[in-house]
Amino acid sequence: MSADTHSHGHEAGHASVGFYWMIGIILAVLTGLEVAAYYMELGSFEIPLLLGLSVAKFILVVAFFMHLKFDSRIFTFVFSAGLVLATFMIGALILLYHFVPGAA
């Protein structure tokens, strides 16, 4: 992977075209695996596996296509603040409505 940073401050580093194609292929393969896992009906493994594959795809797009891997950590912090809050909110509401009897 060739990463070059050529503009102001810590911004706008990027990878090579070949690397982007490789990420695209990995994303397609992971999507194929998700759908295969759905049809194979893996029981109690299915949901953790699907969530894991989804998180992997999410990280690949955010880190490499959105350049957070190469950019300033301030961008990562700003994005993560919203993302972590949203994840906690979704998790808390699922717990409240589906796993705590009579709470909601």
Place this chain on the structure above:
Amino acid sequence: MSDAALAHDEHHYTSTGLTSWKLGFWTFIGSECLFFGTLISTYMVYKGQSLTGPFTQEILDIPLTTISTFVLLMSSLAMVLALDGVQRGSKKLTMIWLATVVLLGAVFLGFQVYEFSHFYHEGLALSTNLFGSSFYLLTGFHGAHVTVGVIWLTTLLIMSATNKLPPEKALNVEIAGLYWHFVDVVWIVIFVLVYLIQ
């Protein structure tokens, strides 16, 4: 002062050394996480609570949605290649890849229009049940974001065609790209939570 230097100065660097546009746009994306977080929460809270059909497992078409998911993922690849093209100063590459993103975005929207009309004819309207309300709200807002992205990228394509998108204005494409990739990652989450985990 040259045009390139003028364009460079238009970016307004903050005291952190980061462009204010880009920092502001990442803040916007952070707030969008919360926006879609509320819609996803609503869908998950009401999941399996519908009293009348059609129900989730009866109506969702996984093969069709897999194709539309693949289309949106590949549009993200085309988007990053368009940014690479504009940074290299290649008008040809920029136009080819921007046109590809616009085309793939339009194809994704076509799939969504087909899905919505098919569901409606199957008896699932916005007010039919909790699944209908939360599903149309979540995927409809995502589709609206894709529509905004397609319009935005079309304007960049026109700018490139009329030689108004030199390498000095690559930040315009980068910010549009951030928006497009964000729309893609939201769909990655929707695809697994709404379609695959039933």
